[in-house]
Amino acid sequence: MPFIPHTEEETRKMLDAIGVSNIDELFDEIPADLINEKLDYVPPAMDEAGIRRLCKNSAQSDGHYVNFIGAGAYEHHIPAAVWQVATRGEFYSAYTPYQAEASQGTLQLLYEYQTMMASLTAMEVSNASLYEGASALAEAVLMSVRAQRKKYRILMPETINPAYRETTETIVKNQGITISNIDYSGDTGTIDLGQLNDQFTDDVAALVIPQPNYFGALEQVDELVDLAHKQGCLVIAVVNPLSLAILKAPGEWGENGADIVVGEGQPLGIPLSSGGPYFGFMCCTQKIVRQMPGRLIGRTLDAEGKQGFTLTLQAREQHIRRSKATSNICTNQGLMVTAATLYMSLMGPAGMAQAAKASHANTRLLVEKLTAIDGVEVVFNSPFFHECVLRIDSPLDDLVREITAEGIIAGMPLGADFEGLQDCLLVCATELRTEEEMDNFALHLERIVSKG
Amino acid sequence: MPFIPHTEEETRKMLDAIGVSNIDELFDEIPADLINEKLDYVPPAMDEAGIRRLCKNSAQSDGHYVNFIGAGAYEHHIPAAVWQVATRGEFYSAYTPYQAEASQGTLQLLYEYQTMMASLTAMEVSNASLYEGASALAEAVLMSVRAQRKKYRILMPETINPAYRETTETIVKNQGITISNIDYSGDTGTIDLGQLNDQFTDDVAALVIPQPNYFGALEQVDELVDLAHKQGCLVIAVVNPLSLAILKAPGEWGENGADIVVGEGQPLGIPLSSGGPYFGFMCCTQKIVRQMPGRLIGRTLDAEGKQGFTLTLQAREQHIRRSKATSNICTNQGLMVTAATLYMSLMGPAGMAQAAKASHANTRLLVEKLTAIDGVEVVFNSPFFHECVLRIDSPLDDLVREITAEGIIAGMPLGADFEGLQDCLLVCATELRTEEEMDNFALHLERIVSKG
Amino acid sequence: MTELIFEQSTAGRINNAQYQSGTFSIDDLPQALLRKTSPALPEVSEMQAVRHYTRLSQLNFAIDTHFYPLGSCTMKHNPRICNEAAMYDGFSGRHPLSPASTGQGVLSCLYDLQEILKDISGMSEVSLAPMAGAQGEFTGIAMIRAYHEARADDARQEILVPDAAHGTNPATAVMCGYTVKEIPTLDNGDVDIDALRAAVGPQTAGLMLTNPSTLGVFERQITEIAALVHEAGGLLYYDGANMNAILGKVKPGEMGFDVIHLNLHKTFSTPHGGGGPGAGPVGVSKRLVPFLPVPRIAESSGEYVLLDKNDCPQSIGRLSCFMGNTGILLRAWIYARMLGREGMKRVADYATLNANYMKVKLEQGGFDMAYKSRRATHEFILTLKKEKTETGVTAMDFAKRLLDKGYHAPTTYFPLLVPECFLIEPTESESLEELDGFIAAMEEIRRESVEQTELVKSAPHSLPVRRLDDVRAARKLDVVWQEDAV
Amino acid sequence: MTELIFEQSTAGRINNAQYQSGTFSIDDLPQALLRKTSPALPEVSEMQAVRHYTRLSQLNFAIDTHFYPLGSCTMKHNPRICNEAAMYDGFSGRHPLSPASTGQGVLSCLYDLQEILKDISGMSEVSLAPMAGAQGEFTGIAMIRAYHEARADDARQEILVPDAAHGTNPATAVMCGYTVKEIPTLDNGDVDIDALRAAVGPQTAGLMLTNPSTLGVFERQITEIAALVHEAGGLLYYDGANMNAILGKVKPGEMGFDVIHLNLHKTFSTPHGGGGPGAGPVGVSKRLVPFLPVPRIAESSGEYVLLDKNDCPQSIGRLSCFMGNTGILLRAWIYARMLGREGMKRVADYATLNANYMKVKLEQGGFDMAYKSRRATHEFILTLKKEKTETGVTAMDFAKRLLDKGYHAPTTYFPLLVPECFLIEPTESESLEELDGFIAAMEEIRRESVEQTELVKSAPHSLPVRRLDDVRAARKLDVVWQEDAV
């Protein structure tokens, strides 16, 4: 039996020890009319050779594309050591470190991860992960409301990834929280400071600031933070962790820095994998740590005074606090965090800065090449990190389809999510894109646009 | 610097400690005219992302073919756990277990491997590996000559893999050893017992018996062994280890069994990889163990009487015995043996027997399908394991080329190595070949043969 | 060695192999938005990083190294092929926003998984979007809410939860804006149906139930319970974390549940990864289908497509930026296909056999079972109350001493109902030899707790650290490394 | 746990996931040729196998876990990308006898490696066929023999080998049908050139030399030695196991060698795998090119082809069934390309820096160096003769005590010339911190050997086993498990 070690003889012996004559008897407390062993759909068992063949064929059929798309998930270089070490059985097949003494490997790693994330964001505390970026923002919103008490409005700029807004709405909407949109400036593609100013009513718990924002553009984070803080409002930063190797850390934005920082951890060594598993990260100030959701690892001492690591502040969590917990999260994204910790260690600050810089430079080069084409132009006049919105004078759906056929994923069309950006494409070139690939993209784009 | 951790400051500190002003000074004992740091060919360094891209492209360009070829290397199913566990750093990056106490993992695994191979071959002793099958045969020949003293002739049937004969000749020819060929019967494709009988002169040290032989056919091993033993001659069996899950073990051939057993370990979980790394195995009787080449692991006790494992009978080896060693072999194929041990554990006797049986059945089915084609027929009327020689009425070189273009490796043409088999192809279908693949092969073969 | 990676760092050290060559200017970016000081990430060589994390990993217990009978968590074997296949380039390299046409391979696997889950759960439709059990619960309760709201049935503000429930259940209900009412449990482990009867009413939005419950017994009155709640106009939520016990034997949909989640990282053997990722698909009965989260994977004339908010106007919405933990779903799908039709039931059979064997043997060995008269399901509860009274040795002490003997401890002190409890779940993948070893270790510890009490109370003795001070950890909060802080 | 896998086996247990479904008849095979009893292979589940070998692996020291300064073995970091890439389907799935047209990818990599090795070695042609250093030596000496034979220079029956040489050198000469004459070494570590002069003659087929020698010093008279041997009509063989010391700095071809082998598993960082596989390519000067083994990889108008015996009629022949340890060659090629032109020399630079630093520091710490007056190359020899005389603590005791302190021991008792010796090779990939740790451990052990002699003599104390009885192992030979045999 696949994955079941029992021989018939052993089964017999065990049944005898229990004092029943067959396994079915062990289910005799289940009302008989509920037993239904009939499966109509599930196909017969496959051996490993068969399933491998099937998977190879499926994976093969999805093929290999050159990605000029980002929009929340980015194809970066991942050192080979990351996953070879992360999938070691001792990391891969362990669970949440409930028995700290038998889980020092995972615990120390998570403590190191927390330290890395805190340093990257310049915050005082990091938790040990949330599911992914968008739901991490939702948790941050809930956290800010808990921290602010009796304030139930959140200012959410239009420059946030629309899927983040939608996810946040799904998750927070039943708790009486209102999410107010903040417009963006059509010139800069960043938060419209004027409109924002009018929104600070007494009931605002927090302002969300994406950096870089969904359009790839850089927000005026210092001003925004100071403005929000002056209004007694918390700041939730939503950042790309790789960008923080070169961009100002949220903890240093404005006078006092952001209060909560969340984001998508995927750029830190996690493969694209059609969208998951990734991981969400969350950092905050010491002041509001008791409002934080998720696992937290602390350093402590053992009975002999030796350093060791353990789950801490568990009283915030559902398994202790139940209905009064800071969140219902239990299983998080441990293995992904293991990989990210390896990634950050292998890359170091210099390697990450280099990857971030190269991504920036590549995107600039791409934009240069594409806007050299008649009918292609940059939409916003802001500095950008590694994504940029282009207006293209050609029906976008057809264009994307045609370019896909050439083995290229052209970018993210913005029309479905943004009025007025029907003919706009969000493009990205990470450090992995070569000039040859960009030229090839430009070639096909030109061909299509010119014939349009 | 890739893979060098030194910072400039550390380098400085170390140079100061040594008392030199720069690294070049450390090379001051080398005659100056010998220093030449100029490299003309070596290209500039590549980072990991670059080399990965290059390798993916190269590997991709070699593509994926459906193998109906064996001839010494076989595409079998390899459980996923084999290489995920074998490449754990502790196995992958350790060396020969010179410090036994710090290498009990590798040592116990090798002891288990030796036990598995001894059991599979029904021999008393196994060493811890040789390079691969053909050179293992050469070592067996040298070993038999040492064991037999003053006998310098080896009887080598034509039914052996020709590359094994060539390799053996290369390795043993400078030690005054003569290799006499034994013909095969044109009917059966097995050793011609009549001709063999005439060859037993006083100077014959050993008879080599391949089972299955190069043509896939099964030799009359019982008769052959008894014949050789009656003549005071040792028997060297050359076997496919996977076949031993169903075929009679060499230790049980005839009255007293083979004396030395060697073969190619590749079928036990090792990928094809264009020919290597594989591993050679060697088993023998207790009586001649001191003539055995290669590493040997023994079980012993530690200072507290607890069981442990260590390299043993090292006095046979070059690092102790130098010019009087049983062989010059030092580094062997440890990692491959690690994989093979995992393979045998994961498959178990039943799984291996099933793989062997399915390979046999698939080859029969393939032969049936191919010989249904006009102009294709079986050459020898012997039972075969998982390979079979077919005579094909079509120019073979063109045929192989055309079928390759269809993504199929048709088999091994025998013309270059065997007179009279110019139009013959050695084919193989392991357990991994599906009926669909066979039908596709048959389809193309029919097309080509019929137009020829 | 537990030196932190930061203590091995040297300023200026670069791991060049990972360092893209070339200089890349960022001069076009405003100075004010740039980072001034480098983050304090470790500066180590590739070898240092590999060595450090390899050594750290060895400090863990894991299924791949130890028996790990963590009740409610289903720590079963993680087949290695699942990991291999999920990492194939074609799967791992695909961007989530690529056109569906470029993902027919992965989508076909996921769609097949949906169908398999429908079949085993007896539900009408399945969504793979939730990223763990708790998010599955959120999804389910949010759908219940959406259902009532759609019918303008606005008075329903209460979710009923048995007191034995997992902590995520009440926490989830609150996240969905509900208040929680606890239903007590009888001494025999079943829900107190009279209390339930008294509790249901027009304010009842639904009931969350785990069956088999976290007490390791099957809720025998499930049909009556379902009827009660349904009659009151509430819906039934099934927490499927214990599905391993009844896989291929009982379909939650046929027990009367309206919505369920399954923990694929439990029942379907995806790796626990030191705390995740998981996957918590939900299944729903017909009336809840319109509310399923987006994106949904559907098939339309042989092509797999993603449905979004426009296709599903009543959907509760998105749960994440993309479409869930795809790579985990792939692993679960592979496992499901390898089990196959005939293998599903066997999982429940042998998980139950192992649990009942251990229960009987431990009972014979003198241990007290919390629900003596009941069959174990795939897990069971042992209470060490007697031992604590007699020797002062607690469940925690037992747990720590088990580590010394090479066994991961069972779940301790959960469910909270049972004093000094061990929730023991061996799973079907453990061999008789391993079970017997654990049983013997338990008996040995009981002897030790009489004869060498201090030895047990001060355990563990053979692990990288001695017993850790959790109180200090919370009091002197140290969650981010700074030199010389301990 | 060191229970053997066989002790975990249960008759009749099948690991079904690996078990092809269906029944396959072998009735057509003669009964007499079939196996009657099943081999005693373990019958365990996938989980048992994974758990057992995972746990076993943890008992090893390895580069990935410990500093491993095994002299002459060059235990440097094994980059993980090499393993990843060599396992790509396109590489690992190709059958060795497939037409060359289906292998242009892999052949292009191997050809590039040949060219790189030619460049760094200064030889005319390179063959990748030999599967380890010892087979490289065999190949080289067999070519020397073929060369003399082709010139009918039949009186040359002797190979000269310095007494410090690695054991494979004399063993190889004998395998090629030669007799071996040992040349003594001077106290300063150089070859005794007068003795060499006296030894060479018309009987000399060649000289095998390692440079830097196994004594950890560079043979300074190499030019004179080459002249001497060449004048006598002999050829020079270079054992390149120590190439790490001079990579990118000195080309063996320019030292006058006619044939060399390189240990790619040393200098080019391919994994040692608990004892292999290796790769031992040979390089030759022009006059030996015709004798290179087959198959050879060549390029002809942009296509890569394999040359066989027909193309190379004077070849010494084949060394293996196929074309050598391809997967290892690929790993070495990747490493070489990552080092690149500028990186080669740095390997030698920093390997030498590390060794000289350790030598100086250990000397300052009071240890005796075998060749005090000499520079260390990439390795150096320390002799514990003094310590043994004073305290009875041997090099073996030191070695075992080092294990307790978390360091793999250096090579001990080799070369045989130096009493109580440690041959220490840190390699370039170790950090200063690691070197300092080792030095401190050595000093600590010296203190212990005075103050706690027994502690050192009975080491190791912290490993899975205490010191093992090697004599018993050889006397009561137990190399195959049988129940209850110990």
Ligand SMILES: Cc1ncc(COP(=O)(O)O)c(C=O)c1O
């Ligand atoms: C009974 C029960 N319900 C719910 C959960 C929550 O699942 P997850 O941890 O995947 O969020 C768990 C897992 O611990 C559980 O055991």
Ligand SMILES: Cc1ncc(COP(=O)(O)O)c(C=O)c1O
């Ligand atoms: C100096 C020297 N020569 C030759 C060899 C033999 O190389 P291999 O072990 O690869 O056969 C070694 C390796 O141990 C060595 O150190």
